[in-house]
Amino acid sequence: MxxxxxxxxxxxxxxxxxxxxxxxxxxxxxxxxxxxxxxxxxxxxxxxxxxxxxxxxxxxxxxxxxxxxxxxxxxxxxxxxxxxxxxxxxxxxxxxxxxxxxEPLGAGPQPGPPHGVVSPPEDHEVPESHGGHADHGGHHGGLVAGLPMAERADDRDGLRLDQLHLSLGPALPDWPTGLIVDVVMQGDVIQQAEVRPVPGGPPAQGSFWNEPWQRAARGEPVTRGAAERRRCAAHLDSVGRFLAVAGWSGPAARARRLRDAVLGGAGREELVGEVRPLVRQVDGSRTLRRLTTGIGPLPAARAKSVGVTGPALVADGDAHARVCVWLKEIERSLSGLEDARALAVDAENTENTKNTESTVGPRGRCDGLLSPSRALLDALPGLLRGAEFACARLIVASVDPDLDELQGAGHG
Amino acid sequence: MAESAETAGTAPLWAVVLLPVVLTVVALAAAGFDAVLSAGAEHGRGAGRGARTLRAAVAPVREGIALLARQRRRTTADDAALGRIGIALVPLAAVLAAAVVPWGFRAVTDPVVGIVWFNAMEALAWAAVWLAGWGPNSVLSLIGGYRFLAQGLAYELPHMFALTTAALGAGSLRVGEVVRAQQGMWFVVWMPAAFAVYLLSACAMAFWGPFGHPLGRDVAGGVVAEYSGVDRLLLLGGRWLLLVATAAFSVPLFLGGGHGPLLPAWAWTVLKTAGVLALLIVGRRLVPTLRMERYMEFAWLVLVPLTLLQALVVAVVVLNR
Structure with missing residues (x-):
């Protein structure tokens, strides 16, 4: 009925x-x-x-x-x-x-996000809204239904083509939290990209993934095993996100399940038995390699010049190389899960100390002036320029900046 | 081979009504199997596996019904008419393509140019996906639509050579004739390359699995990103119908149609179709989504010469018969 x-x-x-x-x-x-x-x-x-x-x-x-x-x-x-x-x-x-x-289906008010929600004029149709929607300000090609017309500009081959101003994020699936990338696109090629955090600023408490290192820096007792556990989970999270963007949902789901198991305190033996096959499968996939080599190359020299310190620097290469570094570090972290020695974060450490592994968080050195993700964000626009949309998504996922790290950082 | 005195021909009229129903049931079963495998990856070997498997198996039915509860949705300055025509064409193309697939030895219709008809329906799907992506006036949908056109460019040529090879082996474009020609030996035995390429293009024309980039997660669902309710149901359901139709068509083309010992012909068709679907559903988990800018090279430099060579071998054999 x-x-x-x-x-x-x-x-x-x-x-x-x-x-x-x-x-x-x-x-x-x-x-x-x-x-x-x-x-x-x-x-x-x-x-x-x-x-x-x-x-x-x-x-x-x-x-x-x-x-x-x-x-x-x-x-x-x-x-x-x-x-x-x-x-x-x-x-x-x-x-x-x-x-x-x-929920009543009538046209009445809906219990949505709190006060200040911009209710659309109710005319039965729900307006477009998305992770990426057109930028409404400052264009001159006239308006169609309140949306700006595309402008034109020379593309990379000197052809005069339509260009579209878009904001990617903050609500795209498998996208770094709080990231917005303002892009100018021609076709589905990104001509220009600018990176900014979502308005509202970074959280006061800092990054979840850097927590052990931050606590150690405050002088609290933290074991190396606990730090490695967090690193392992952080990389599994990044790998899961990358694989989801690459359209490989099975291994992505496994990476996320294992991430939760790692954070949940599962034992080393139990984890190794499941993590190793996953690492083998992803690392050994020739298809994934063919699909992701050459995308977003970030040579070590250039990475260093913008201050990148973590896996992206070690990788010294493209998106695939960065993912492989994550995979290697996941395996290495697993073997250090039971390390009961204290994590010593020494702010005096400079570039070449042997002690660096204890100050390097999942995305880079936690003791520098520049937060690791700030450097990654600085490198991002250069990587995105000229990339096709699908490649741009892979590049962002392979860098996977954590904007919660920006707390207290100078610019941004 | 038991049933040698087959009567290739058309089915009674009621089969026209039955066809979409059968197609839907098979599609639901296939989607259920797919969901069960996905749930396995999601949960691993944890407790409560049996209950979860059962839940996953009926998930496609549940999702389909749930979509009926939802409002349809439109976007600003969209082209709703074109978009909806595109959406409706997807399941329509699937059913029309399946009309020439013989169940046992009888198809709903068996025209002289059955293989060409099948190929035409798939070209209709090109238009369908493109229109559906164009309709909402949204960047992500449009990118999805574009992706399918690039995909067509990559898979279509090897696909057509694979179809041609089967027709060449039988000396006819009539699907019934192709089945009859396989009475002694299935085409897959001496046309393995054509069969393999056909399986790839079956996924590609259903924009599914490794070829699901037009509906990719990276573009928030691409073509389907802005659709909800019935529109979404028709598009996503139509995709499964298309996959079932293309998988089923590989049976008369390469796997001997209804030929087989002991069981009745229709049972062989069902079994073989289920086998092909299972192969595709399991196989898709081995690879990530293929981006056409990379796949194109493989398609044109490897698959096109390969299928041409296959066609040449078959042509030489046929001429010397």
Missing amino acids: DVKGAARRVLAGSPPVLLVTLPGATAERLAVEAGLRERGWPLAESPAAAAALVVAGEPSGPHVEWLGTLWSGMPRPKAYVTVAGAAESGRALDAVPRLLIA
Whole structure:
């Protein structure tokens, strides 16, 4: 009888979730991802595909606007929940089915992101909204339906082609948290790229992935094993993201599951048995190598000149080389999981000390003036210029900057 | 071979109604199998495996029903008509292509140019995906649409040579004749290269698996990024129908159609189709998504000469018969 109602109950049984992570909410993101896996709910790739907007972190003023845009782009019925702390994720997700069943389908106001949400003029149609949507300001080609027309400019071959100003992020799937890349595109080739963090600034508490090193720097007792555990998980997270962007969902899912197992304190023996086959498969894939060599080359000399210190410097090469360095470090970290020696972070250390491995976090040296991800972000525009869209996504994923590290850093 | 006195011909009229239903059921089974394998990668060998497997097996049915509960969606300054025509064409092309696939020895229709008909339906899918990507006036959708055109450029030529090779072996473009020609020996035995290339292009024309770049995760779903509700259901469901139709067509082309011992002909068709689908679904997990800018080189420098050579060998054999 009530077909719509029955269909809605089915939807509430496993709603596709658009997971948006706010700066500083890595722990919450991981908790939500684990919760989704446990429930068997799919991750939506775009607002159109999502029935629930789950925000990891507590949205404040500057986030409300873009969250509102995402929200208004979702078709009804839909639900909105925030996860302010990792421990709350279960309760927040459990609320989603109830919200979906209860949402009235009429045109009334919807319980979306808090005050200040820009409600679209209700005319039955949901407006476009996306991870990448057109920049509305400062163009001259006239407007069509409120959107600017494309301008024209010479492309790399000297042809005069349309160019489009876009912002990539912050809500693209498998995209670094809080990153926005403003690009000028011709066709699907990126002519110019500029990098900026999402408005609102980095979190006060610093990066989740650098936590052991930060605690050691504050003088707290941290074992090397704990630091290696965090490094291993950070790289598994990056590898999972890269593989997801490369369209290899099986190994990506395995990398993420193992990341959670590593963080959950699983024993070395148990982990090695599962991590090693994954590393072999990814490292040994000739197809992946053919698809990703030559993309986003970052020679060591150039990396050094912008201050890159971590795996991206070691890799001394393209996207594939960077992923291989992650894989190597994952295996190395695993063997150091039970190292009970204290992690000594010595701020006096300079470039060439033997002690560097204890001050190098997942993305680079944590003791310098420049945070490792600041350097990665500085290198990014040069890598993206001239890249085709799919390659640009692979480049960003292979660098995987952690914008939570920008805390306290000078420029940005 | 048991059923040698086959009567290649057309099925009764009710088969027209039955065809989309059968296609949908097979597609749901295939998608369920795919979901079970994905759930395995997601959860590993943890506890509660049985329940999760069961849940994953019916996930495609659930997702399909859930999409019916959802509002359709439009974007600013879109071309809704073109987009929706494109979307509707995807399942339509799949059903029309499947019309020439014989179940057992009978197809819904068996025209003289059956193979050409099948190929034409796949060209229709090109238009369909491109239109669906164009419709929403969104960058990511459009990039997805473009990707499918590039994909067509890469896979179509080797694909057509593979089809031609099977037709050459039978001396006919009628699918029924191709099946009859395999009474003694399946074409896959002496046309292995053509068969392998056909399997690749089966995935490519269904824009699925390693060839799923037009709907890639990196473009937030690409062609399908802006669609919800029924539109999304038709496009994603249509993709599975297309995959089933192309996989099923490999059976009369290379795997001897309904020929086989003991079992009735229709059962052989079903078994062989299931085998091909399983091969594709398991095989797709071995590789990441192929980007056409890299695949193109392989397609034109390796696959085109390979299929031409295969066609040459078959032509020489046929001439000396």
